[in-house]
Amino acid sequence: xxxxxxxxxxxxxxxxxxxxxxxxxxxxxxxxxxxxxxxxxxxxxxxxxxxxxxxxxxxxxxxxxxxxxxxxxxxxxxxxxxxxxxxxxxxxxxxxxxxxxxxxxxxxxxxxxxxxxxxxxxxxxxxxxxxxxxxxxxxxxxxxxxxxxxxxxxxxxxxxxxxxxxxxxxxxxxxxxxxxxxxxxxxxxxxxxxxxxxxxxxxxxxxxxxxxxxxxxxxxxxxxxxxxxxxxxxxxxxxxxxxxxxxxxxxxxxxxxxxxxxxxxxxxxxxxxxxxxxxxxxxxxxxxxxxxxxxxxxxxxxxxxxxxxxxxxxxxxxxxxxxxxxxxxxxxxxxxxxxxxxxxxxxxxxxxxxxxxxxxxxxxxxxxxxxxxxxxxxxxxxxxxxxxxxxxxxxxxxxxxxxxxxxxxxxxxxxxxxxxxxxxxxxxxxxxxxxxxxxxxxxxxxxxxxxxxxxxxxxxxxxxxxxxxxxxxxxxxxxxxxxxxxxxxxxxxxxxxxxxxxxxxxxxxxxxxxxxxxxxxxxxxxxxxxxxxxxxxxxxxxxxxxxxxxxxxxxxxxxxxxxxxxxxxxxxxxxxxxxxxxxxxxxxxxxxxxxxxxxxxxxxxxxxxxxxxxxxxxxxxxxxxxxxxxxxxxxxxxxxxxxxxxxxxxxxx
Numbered sequence: 001x002x003x004x005x006x007x008x009x010x011x012x013x014x015x016x017x018x019x020x021x022x023x024x025x026x027x028x029x030x031x032x033x034x035x036x037x038x039x040x041x042x043x044x045x046x047x048x049x050x051x052x053x054x055x056x057x058x059x060x061x062x063x064x065x066x067x068x069x070x071x072x073x074x075x076x077x078x079x080x081x082x083x084x085x086x087x088x089x090x091x092x093x094x095x096x097x098x099x100x101x102x103x104x105x106x107x108x109x110x111x112x113x114x115x116x117x118x119x120x121x122x123x124x125x126x127x128x129x130x131x132x133x134x135x136x137x138x139x140x141x142x143x144x145x146x147x148x149x150x151x152x153x154x155x156x157x158x159x160x161x162x163x164x165x166x167x168x169x170x171x172x173x174x175x176x177x178x179x180x181x182x183x184x185x186x187x188x189x190x191x192x193x194x195x196x197x198x199x200x201x202x203x204x205x206x207x208x209x210x211x212x213x214x215x216x217x218x219x220x221x222x223x224x225x226x227x228x229x230x231x232x233x234x235x236x237x238x239x240x241x242x243x244x245x246x247x248x249x250x251x252x253x254x255x256x257x258x259x260x261x262x263x264x265x266x267x268x269x270x271x272x273x274x275x276x277x278x279x280x281x282x283x284x285x286x287x288x289x290x291x292x293x294x295x296x297x298x299x300x301x302x303x304x305x306x307x308x309x310x311x312x313x314x315x316x317x318x319x320x321x322x323x324x325x326x327x328x329x330x331x332x333x334x335x336x337x338x339x340x341x342x343x344x345x346x347x348x349x350x351x352x353x354x355x356x357x358x359x360x361x362x363x364x365x366x367x368x369x370x371x372x373x374x375x376x377x378x379x380x381x382x383x384x385x386x387x388x389x390x391x392x393x394x395x396x397x398x399x400x401x402x403x404x405x406x407x408x409x410x411x412x413x414x415x416x417x418x419x420x421x422x423x424x425x426x427x428x429x430x431x432x433x434x435x436x437x438x439x440x441x442x443x444x445x446x447x448x449x450x451x452x453x454x455x456x457x458x459x460x461x462x463x464x465x466x467x468x469x470x471x472x473x474x475x476x477x478x479x480x481x482x483x484x485x486x487x488x489x490x491x492x493x494x495x496x497x498x499x500x501x502x503x504x505x506x507x508x509x510x511x512x513x514x515x516x517x518x519x520x521x522x523x524x525x526x527x528x529x530x531x532x533x534x535x536x537x538x539x540x541x542x543x544x545x546x547x548x549x550x551x552x553x554x555x556x557x558x559x560x561x562x563x564x565x566x567x568x569x570x571x572x573x574x575x576x577x578x579x580x581x582x583x584x585x586x587x588x589x590x591x592x593x594x595x596x597x598x599x600x601x602x603x604x605x606x607x608x609x610x611x612x613x614x615x616x617x618x619x620x621x622x623x624x625x626x627x628x629x630x631x632x633x634x635x636x637x638x639x640x641x642x643x644x645x646x647x648x649x650x651x652x653x
Contacts, residue, residue, distance in 0.1 A: 019111035020604045022104070022350065028097055033260045034188055034365040039267040041192045042254045044199045045338070046275025048331025049250020051202060051282055056325040057136045058247055059287050060304020067240030069222050069291040070230035072284055074240035075247070079280035081571065082248035084564035085402035086276050087554040088409045090269035093255040094551040095412075097264035100346030101256040101339070102401040107350070109412040110404065116598055118404050119347050120590035121583075122252075123340065125397040127374060129249055130336035131381035134173035136302075137329040138382075141172065143303045144322045166386050173382035177333065181375030184337045187364040188260050191338050198331040205324025206282055208317075209305060213289030216312050226295045242571040245395045247283055250332070251276050252401075256339040269552035337378070341370030351605070352598035396575055396583050403568045406561035407494055413545045413557050414468045414490040467546045474542045481542075490540050497536035498565060504529035505570040537562050 029035075037045075063071040092105040100107070103119030142149045149172060159168045184191050222229050230237060254271045258264040290299070293308045300307035305325065309318035341357075345367040348358035361368040465472065468487030475482060481489055507525045511517045517525070540558045547553075554560055599605070 017599060017605070018113040020602075021109065021111060022107040022115070022604060023607060024096065024098075024108060031098075031259050032360045032365065033099070035260055035262050036188055037192060037257060037261045037267070039263075039270050041196075042257060042261060042267055042271035043274045044195055044331075045192070045257060045335055046251045046254045046271055047278055048195050048199050048202070048328075049253040049335035049339075050248055050275065050279035051206070051250075052133055052136075052329045052332030054244075054247030055206070055283060055286055056140065056305055056321075056328065057302065058244065059283070059290055060299045060307075061301040062240045062243055063287065063291055063296045063304070064299040064301050066232065066243060067236045068227060068229065068231040068296050069287075070232070070237050071240055071244070071291070072287045073230075073237050074244045075280070075283045075287055077237075077241045078244040078248060079276070079283070081241075081402075081564065081567045082245065082251070082280075083276060084560055084567070085406065086248075086251050086272050088402075088405045088561055088564065089251065089255045090272045090552050091409060091554045092405065092412075093258045093268035093272070094265045097258045097261065097268070098346065099256055099259040099342040101252055101343055102405050103343055104346055105255075105408050106404050109408040109415070112352070112599075112602060112604060113594060114404060116347070116352050116594045117587065117590055118401055119343060119352070120593070121397040121400055121586070122343055123374075124586055125249065125401070126336045126340035126343070127378050127381060128397075130177060130333055130340070130378040131173070131385060133329050133332045133336065134177045134378070134382040135166070135170055135385075137176055137326055137333070138170050138173040139302045140306065140322050140325050140329070143306055144319060164386055165384055169383050171383065174379040177337075177375060177379040177382055180330070180333045180337050181371060181379075184334065184341075184375070185361075185364065185366065185368050185371050187366055188257075188338075191334055195331050195334050198327045198334070201324060202328035202331060205321060205328065206286065208324070209321060210285055210289060212309075212314070212317055213286075213293055216314075217289065217292035219292065221292055221295050227297060231296075238571070239574050242395055242399075242574040244283075245398050245571065248276065248279065249398050250279070250335055252398075253335045253339045256342050259342070265551050337371065337375060340374050340378075341367045344370040344374065347598075351601040351603045352594065354597065355601070396572055396579055399568045399572045403498075403565050403572075406564040406568070407498060409554060409561045410494050410540060410558045411487075411491060413553075414540065414543055415487050415546075416467050465544045467544050469544050471542055471544055478542060481539075487543075490543055493536045493539040497533060497540070497562060498569075500529050500532035500536060501562075501566040501569050504533060505566065505573050508570065509573045533562075533566070 059071060062074060063069065067074050089101070089105075096104060096108055098104050100119070102122055103115050106118045107115035138149075150168065153168050153171065157169060161167075183194060220226065232239075251272050254268055254275065258268050261267045286305070290304060290308060294311055298311075303322065306318040306322040309315075309321055344353060344357045345360070347353035348355055348370075357367060357370045357373070359367065359369050466486055468485075468490055470478060470481045470489075504526065507515075507517075507522065507529065511522045511525070537558060545557060
């Protein structure tokens with residue numbers, strides 16, 4: 001029976017395969033794509049990705065069904081949480097200017113299986129985002145023609161009553177996705193030009209909505225007669241915040257496009273900051289206008305803004321808003337179809353996804369196979385699925401990606417700089433200590449016993465240390481932490497921090513409602529998990545981190561990423577259990593793809609050194625001295641002597 005059980009060495013090697021990180025090229029600016037996008041192009045891509053159906057549809061849906069006029073606060077909290085995540089994306093996008101977004105960032109810092117699962121969820125995120133926007137686009141166009149398209153479809157095609165599916169097939173939504181797919185296939189310059197046109201029209205419509213909306217505002221719509229400002233309370237505000245994350249997904253397109261930016265080190269951080277700031281301001285102001293124009297409980301969730309103008313007697317304004325919203329949604333469609341094939345390309349290029357998706361068209365310099373295939377899948381989703389179910393599913397994938405990117409920032413910031421070097425022999429010996437001189441990228445070799453003794457007697461009081469090592473000022477108090485490899489304590493602390501955050505948020509969300517905990521145990525668990533979170537944060541902070549003035553770095557590390565982690569986890573737990581169930585099914589499908597294809601075809605698998613068999617000879621002389629000779633069993637290898645030359649001379653004497 002025991003012979004069928006895996007050996008500990010096999011399990012260790014298997015876990016190492018799952019957690020191996022991506023090796024980056026020396027020249028990260030080299031690419032098969034066309035680096036043609038400027039800061040303005042990236043900013044408009046980000047605005048186009050965020051200001052679309054979220055502005056014209058989600059504001060009405062959340063205001064009527066989840067938060068009431070307090071949707072304003074929901075957008076403020078969602079914008080703040082998105083800012084923390086956006087800063088993490090900005091640092092990664094500047095340091096690693098490669099396509100792949102959250103997938104790439106996780107791969108270079110955390111590990112392969114985690115990167116694949118993030119990439120797998122980002123694929124679903126963009127597919128659902130494109131499908132949801134296409135359905136909203138169809139609904140707005142239908143409202144212009146007094147719902148004649150919907151009535152015609154229901155009469156001549158039919159309807160169905162199935163949970164999570166649309167009431168009728170939306171052929172118009174599928175058609176617009178196919179048209180957008182065709183335009184994206186022409187290349188990055190064509191996509192950017194179309195996005196500029198639609199973004200200009202969208203911003204003009206938003207200005208009109210704000211000016212006209214404040215003219216028609218009625219403060220009584222926030223009064224207690226209409227239900228008050230926050231009719232669903234704090235719980236409704238936080239539930240609305242989780243759903244409002246859908247509105248801020250768009251800045252991810254900037255990170256996904258960094259491999260096509262002319263100067264990604266400068267353009268990516270600036271574009272993310274500009275686009276997120278403008279989009280957050282637009283969402284807050286439009287929410288104020290919408291809930292002041294008409295009572296929140298009478299909003300039409302499918303076309304809230306246009307319907308509000310219609311009901312106030314300004315049919316021409318409602319028509320203008322509906323037409324402008326269609327242009328805004330076109331920018332979101334372009335952003336989703338622009339980003340998705342590039343993330344698929346990154347996964348296929350690394351060998352974790354099917355190799356056919358890594359092909360780049362020689363003339364247009366875009367991954368045309370991925371564009372066509374996933375454009376068709378988006379069209380299929382838009383044809384049959386319901387908008388609300390799609391939006392909630394989208395939020396959980398986005399929050400998970402934000403959480404892993406924030407954790408990756410901490411891990412990468414406290415790691416030593418990796419340098420390309422030949423793979424060491426599998427002798428179980430640790431790597432040499434890095435040279436702490438002017439050229440910190442080179443490795444110092446210690447060839448004699450006296451050199452190794454100098455390591456023990458090195459000056460522990462010097463200020464400059466390698467990333468991941470304990471700070472000199474804390475060494476007298478935390479000397480036991482100095483025995484670990486650089487970055488090892490930080491990695492364990494990040495895992496502990498995430499576990500503590502999950503437990504803490506679970507108690508906050510489910511402690512009084514589902515678990516029905518007594519007050520004393522509820523308070524005790526909150527204190528314990530809060531202490532675990534803070535202690536993990538403290539253990540990370542007492543170590544040295546990388547400091548670079550060449551690219552953008554998020555301030556207040558590890559505090560800022562830790563706040564992003566705990567806020568994202570809290571919002572994920574506020575989503576419905578059906579969303580989690582569908583998410584779990586999608587993850588299982590992803591694991592089947594990874595273990596069936598990705599783990600075997602990964603390029604990092606080809607870079608791994610083959611295990612070498614080692615033999616050792618021990619010779620005992622009468623003087624009780626011991627000489628050890630270790631020789632790898634392979635041609636051309638030279639024996640190495642394990643003791644200093646002085647001991648060998650004593651043995652000979």
